[in-house]
Amino acid sequence: MAKKRVHEIAKAQGLSSKELLAALKASGIEAKAAASSVDEADALKALSAAKGDGSPPTGKAPASKPKPKQKSKAEAKASPPASEAAAKQATGPKSGKAAKPAATPGKSAKGPVRSPEGKAAPGGAGAAKKRRVVIDSQAARRDQMGGPPPQRPPRRRGGRRRRPLLEEPPLKTEAPAEPEATKVQSGATVREVAELLGLGSAEVIKKLMTMGEMATLTQTLTDDSVRAIAEEYDRKIEIVTAAEEEIAAPEFEDSEESLVDRPPVVTIMGHVDHGKTSLLDAIRETEVAAGEAGGITQHIGAYQVHHDKRTITFLDTPGHAAFTAMRARGAKVTDIAVVVVAADDGVMPQTKEAIDHARAADVPILIAVNKIDKEGAQPDRVRNELASDGLNPEEWGGETVYCDVSAKTHDGLENLLDMILLVSELEELGANPDTDASGTVIESQLDPGRGPVVSILVQRGTLEIGDALVAGSQWGRVRAMHDFTGERVETAGPGMPVEVLGFDGVCEAGEFVQAVENDRRARQLAQERATRLKTEALARRQARKVSLEEVFSKVQEGEIKELNIVLKADVAGSLEALQDEIAKVPQEQVGINIIHSQTGGINESDVMLASASEAIIIGFNVRPLADARRAAEREGVDVRTYSVIYKITEDLRNAMEGLLEAVEVEEILGEAEIKQTFKASKVGRIAGCIVTEGKVARDASVRLVREGTVIWDGKLGSLRRFKENVQEVEEGQECGIVLEGYADVKEGDVLELFRTKQVEQTLE
Numbered sequence: 001m002a003k004k005r006v007h008e009i010a011k012a013q014g015l016s017s018k019e020l021l022a023a024l025k026a027s028g029i030e031a032k033a034a035a036s037s038v039d040e041a042d043a044l045k046a047l048s049a050a051k052g053d054g055s056p057p058t059g060k061a062p063a064s065k066p067k068p069k070q071k072s073k074a075e076a077k078a079s080p081p082a083s084e085a086a087a088k089q090a091t092g093p094k095s096g097k098a099a100k101p102a103a104t105p106g107k108s109a110k111g112p113v114r115s116p117e118g119k120a121a122p123g124g125a126g127a128a129k130k131r132r133v134v135i136d137s138q139a140a141r142r143d144q145m146g147g148p149p150p151q152r153p154p155r156r157r158g159g160r161r162r163r164p165l166l167e168e169p170p171l172k173t174e175a176p177a178e179p180e181a182t183k184v185q186s187g188a189t190v191r192e193v194a195e196l197l198g199l200g201s202a203e204v205i206k207k208l209m210t211m212g213e214m215a216t217l218t219q220t221l222t223d224d225s226v227r228a229i230a231e232e233y234d235r236k237i238e239i240v241t242a243a244e245e246e247i248a249a250p251e252f253e254d255s256e257e258s259l260v261d262r263p264p265v266v267t268i269m270g271h272v273d274h275g276k277t278s279l280l281d282a283i284r285e286t287e288v289a290a291g292e293a294g295g296i297t298q299h300i301g302a303y304q305v306h307h308d309k310r311t312i313t314f315l316d317t318p319g320h321a322a323f324t325a326m327r328a329r330g331a332k333v334t335d336i337a338v339v340v341v342a343a344d345d346g347v348m349p350q351t352k353e354a355i356d357h358a359r360a361a362d363v364p365i366l367i368a369v370n371k372i373d374k375e376g377a378q379p380d381r382v383r384n385e386l387a388s389d390g391l392n393p394e395e396w397g398g399e400t401v402y403c404d405v406s407a408k409t410h411d412g413l414e415n416l417l418d419m420i421l422l423v424s425e426l427e428e429l430g431a432n433p434d435t436d437a438s439g440t441v442i443e444s445q446l447d448p449g450r451g452p453v454v455s456i457l458v459q460r461g462t463l464e465i466g467d468a469l470v471a472g473s474q475w476g477r478v479r480a481m482h483d484f485t486g487e488r489v490e491t492a493g494p495g496m497p498v499e500v501l502g503f504d505g506v507c508e509a510g511e512f513v514q515a516v517e518n519d520r521r522a523r524q525l526a527q528e529r530a531t532r533l534k535t536e537a538l539a540r541r542q543a544r545k546v547s548l549e550e551v552f553s554k555v556q557e558g559e560i561k562e563l564n565i566v567l568k569a570d571v572a573g574s575l576e577a578l579q580d581e582i583a584k585v586p587q588e589q590v591g592i593n594i595i596h597s598q599t600g601g602i603n604e605s606d607v608m609l610a611s612a613s614e615a616i617i618i619g620f621n622v623r624p625l626a627d628a629r630r631a632a633e634r635e636g637v638d639v640r641t642y643s644v645i646y647k648i649t650e651d652l653r654n655a656m657e658g659l660l661e662a663v664e665v666e667e668i669l670g671e672a673e674i675k676q677t678f679k680a681s682k683v684g685r686i687a688g689c690i691v692t693e694g695k696v697a698r699d700a701s702v703r704l705v706r707e708g709t710v711i712w713d714g715k716l717g718s719l720r721r722f723k724e725n726v727q728e729v730e731e732g733q734e735c736g737i738v739l740e741g742y743a744d745v746k747e748g749d750v751l752e753l754f755r756t757k758q759v760e761q762t763l764e
Contacts, residue, residue, distance in 0.1 A: 007034040007422050009043045017425055023050040034422040035394050035401055181238040184226055185532065191217045193226055197235050207232055262431040263304065263311040263495035264424035265333055265457065268368075269354035270340035275370040278407035279340055280314065283417075285410075301442040301455040302497035303484035307417040312424075313457070313495050315442065333440050333457060333510075334361065336423055338416075340368045343377035343404070347385040349598050353605075355389065356596040360613050364423050366401045367391065368416060373406040431494035437463035437515040441471055442497060444507040452476075452503040456492075456513050463492040463515065468522040469503070472511040473530035475522035476503035563652075564615030566606050567597040568622050570709045574645070575599055578620055581649045592652065601708010602639060604631045611635035618648060623705050623752065626671060626693060643710070669753040670694025670731065677745055678736075683718065685743035686736050689751060696729045696753050702739065703752040711749075715740045 010020040017034035024031045024038065027046035031038050182196050190208070194201045201217055207229055208215050215221065221229075223239045230237040270276050283305055305312045315334065337358035341351055358365050367386060369379045383393050383402060392398025401419050405412035442455040454471070456463070467478045479502035481489050492498040507513075516522050565582070569575040575597055582592055595613055596606070602617055602624040608631065610617050617624075617632075619641040624632060632639045642648050672689040680686055689696075696719060703713040717740035721729055729735040737751065 002040065003037045004040050004043075005034070006031050006036050006038060006043075007418070009038070009040055010034075013044075013047065015047075017422060020047070023047050026050055032397070032399060033394050033401070034426065035419065181236045183240050184230075184237050186223055186239055187220050187532070188226065189218050189220055190215050193221060193229060197230065197233060197237070199233060204229060258432040258434065259430035260433055260494075262429050262459075262493075263313045264335045264420065264427070264429055265313045265315060265495065266336045266338055266420055267315045267334040268338045268340060269358065270368075271342070271345070271348040271350035271354070274340050274342040274345065274348070274351070275407050276340050279368065279370060279405065282407040282410055282413060283314070302457060304497070305417065307414075308421060310421055311495065312417065312420055313497060315457075333442075333459075334363050335427060335429060336366060336420060337361070337363050338366045338368050338420070340370050341382050341386070342371045343369050343379045343382060344371055344374050346378070346381055347389075349600075352389070353596060353598060355386075355391070357609065360595060360609065364427070365391065366403065366419060366423060367393075369402060369404045370407055372404045373409050373411065379404050431460050433462050433493050435461040437461035437467060437492075437513075439463070439513050441507045441509055441511045441513055443509050444503075446506050450501055452501075452506050454500045454503050454507050454513075455497060456500050457497045458492045458494055460494055461515065462494075463498065463500075465490055467515040468517070468519045469500070469513055469515055470522040470525045470529075471503070471507040471513040473526050474503050474505040474507045474511075475519075475526035476500075477519055477522075478502050562591045562593050564610075564613045565592060565594050566610045566613075566615050566617045567594050568602050568606060568617065568619045569597075569599055570621035572599055574620050578618075578645060578648065581645055582652065585649055585652045601625055601705075602628050602641075603708070604628045607631040607635060607637050607639070610637045616640065618642070620645065620648065621710050622708055623703065623710055625708055626750075629668075666754045666756055668694065669697055669700050669755060671753070672696050672729075672735070672737065672751045674745055674747055674749045674751065675734075676747060683738050685745055686738055687745045687749075687751070688734070689737050690734050691729050691731050694731060694753070696735060696737070696751075697755075698727045700753040700755055702737075703754065704739070704742070704745065705750045705752055706746070706748075711744075712739070712742050714742060717741070 006020055006024070007017045010017045013020070020043065021031055021034070023046045024043060027042075027049055029038060029042055029046055184193060184196055188196070190204055191201055193199075194204045197204075205215060205217075208221075208225065211225070211228060213225060226237065226239065229235075268276050268280060284303065302313060302315050305314065337354075339351065339354050339358065341347060355365065367382070369382050371377055372379055379402075383396070386400075387393065387396065387398070391400040393400055393402045395402075401423060403412055403416040403419050405416050437458055438460045439456050439458040442457050444452065444454045447453045452474075463478065463481070465478050465481065469476055469478060478500055480500075481492060482499045483489050483492075484497055489498065516525065567575065567578060567582075569578055579594060579597060582594065585592060595615055596609055598606075601622050602619050604625070604627045606617055607624075607628050609615070611631075616638040617640065619639070621643055623641060624639055629639070631637075640648075640651075670691060671693040672691045674687045674689050676688040678686040678688060696716075698716060698719045700716070701713065702716055704711045717738040718736075719726055719729065720736040721733065726735070739745065
């Protein structure tokens with residue numbers, strides 16, 4: 001027979017690909033994945049060998065052997081086990097009389113107790129006769145009722161208690177249970193920490209002062225400060241963040257019987273203009289043409305496709321930025337990531353970025369090589385470029401599935417959907433539909449006519465009209481639900497995306513959504529969550545997640561074994577040189593892992609990736625954009641920028657050894673955007689600016705940033721407002737700026753004003 005793919009043979013035999021792969025492995029036939037090609041005759045032999053009876057495979061499971069019939073309780077009682085019957089026969093009476101118990105020293109089964117000289121014990125013959133009558137009557141009662149002879153209590157003799165026949169074992173003293181850890185919420189105040197640890201507020205404030213930290217009763221403490229106080233007073237604590245609470249990330253334990261198959265959730269990512277949107281539209285058109293779905297009337301961030309009698313849910317997110325934002329909040333939404341690469345362009349920077357994001361989320365990656373219909377398309381070139389990045393194609397002996405497709409001609413779409421179903425089959429996706437609904441917010445917006453509109457992907461349970469919901473700091477009651485076609489629905493099961501009306505506000509993408517018992521409970525949870533997020537954000541701003549200053553102490557305590565880095569540089573040559581130099585840094589104690597590297601300015605997507613991966617951002621000759629800087633402050637991400645390569649490796653090496661020296665710390669004063677430029681004969685080029693953030697100070701240092709890349713830095717030559725020299729210009733005001741010794745300014749450039757100061761770095 002000819003060679004066929006594993007999934008095709010399995011489908012013909014009515015088996016799953018997983019079962020056939022197991023049979024092939026047992027027979028010694030190499031097949032790594034469902035798309036691998038094997039000889040059909042060999043596969044059938046492997047299936048026959050796996051069954052063990054030599055009969056041709058039918059795809060049906062062998063009939064199970066009938067279980068031995070269990071006896072009813074009455075039958076079991078009527079016929080005791082053989083061992084019990086044998087024991088009764090061995091010890092029981094032979095002539096219908098009760099067996100007499102063996103005599104023990106000092107006492108017989110019948111008659112008076114006699115002394116060694118043969119005389120009767122005190123009490124006389126009458127007393128002995130009376131005792132015999134009592135014992136005989138007890139023996140007769142045992143003959144009728146059965147059972148072992150009762151133990152006679154010890155008699156008093158001469159006013160002394162006889163020793164019991166069996167000595168009682170000494171009582172075991174159990175070791176005292178280890179005290180449970182006190183749960184302290186992240187962002188707790190001084191008063192709350194003192195109450196939870198059973199300490200006085202003044203005592204905690206005094207201890208903080210000895211640690212070099214001044215605090216008031218209502219001041220929020222960092223997690224490190226709380227741990228330090230607990231260690232000082234030998235208290236066991238557990239810091240609980242909002243993401244770890246039950247309402248944010250609950251752990252469900254559903255039995256195997258309650259789980260049913262659910263549709264896989266697929267996210268499509270890739271470089272701009274490589275055909276992500278076109279591919280999604282082509283798949284959607286195929287669905288509509290098949291007559292299995294109505295016209296798409298509205299966009300809810302997700303839609304479903306029916307293929308081979310199964311359903312696939314596609315997330316139509318705006319690129320990997322939203323994908324990472326969801327993961328940064330702990331949302332486990334995507335099951336498979338499809339990375340689209342154009343066959344004519346090949347691998348581009350955003351392609352690698354998309355792969356980095358998918359790897360960081362630990363989801364299977366499937367490569368869709370698009371535009372194979374175009375002239376100059378080279379699908380093998382794409383495979384070569386990605387194989388060097390660890391994504392080796394299956395046809396070359398690797399484990400990554402590649403699909404050649406054309407969104408324009410619809411070639412390869414069927415194969416792409418087949419491969420998605422095969423990959424999901426190996427993931428064994430299941431959910432319990434018979435419980436309270438829960439899921440994740442895909443996207444949310446404020447509609448002028450309908451109010452907050454929230455798109456939810458239901459992941460567990462069944463969502464119904466009238467359910468009370470809570471999503472982070474927002475709550476609501478389901479007033480109406482629409483599916484991806486715009487049709488009104490009454491219920492939504494696992495894997496189904498729906499648009500929900502009824503929330504009191506706009507929810508954050510990636511927030512966990514859960515149905516609760518009533519509106520009152522939903523409102524209470526939302527308010528608690530809002531308060532927690534506010535205090536936690538404050539604590540996070542005070543103490544960053546991972547910083548170079550803390551690396552050495554965290555390594556010593558065993559908290560981190562790998563330092564994740566997001567690397568950004570101005571040009572590709574600098575990026576390669578940086579990677580080579582960082583690889584030379586000693587990594588005996590802790591490994592350095594560059595999770596993402598790219599040219600260009602530091603953007604919000606980089607910050608969200610660093611936040612999700614607990615990484616630091618290192619920039620060479622680049623600066624964070626305004627939204628990235630705000631996100632870094634909000635998420636507590638350490639962003640470091642350098643202009644000398646050796647300084648980066650020196651800081652990393654010193655951080656590993658705990659030898660960080662005093663450094664210059666920048667204090668950002670403000671930003672101004674150049675709106676227009678003028679040329680004056682006496683002063684040179686004048687930049688007409690508007691202060692977009694903070695303030696512009698005459699004595700501050702200035703940095704010229706163009707599209708995220710640093711072009712020049714130096715001092716201000718002059719600062720004017722309405723033809724007058726001024727010392728400061730506040731946010732929102734216009735001004736004229738001349739840079740000292742530099743005139744190449746353009747509209748759209750950003751001027752960043754800052755001051756520097758020396759700060760001793762300490763490892764707390």
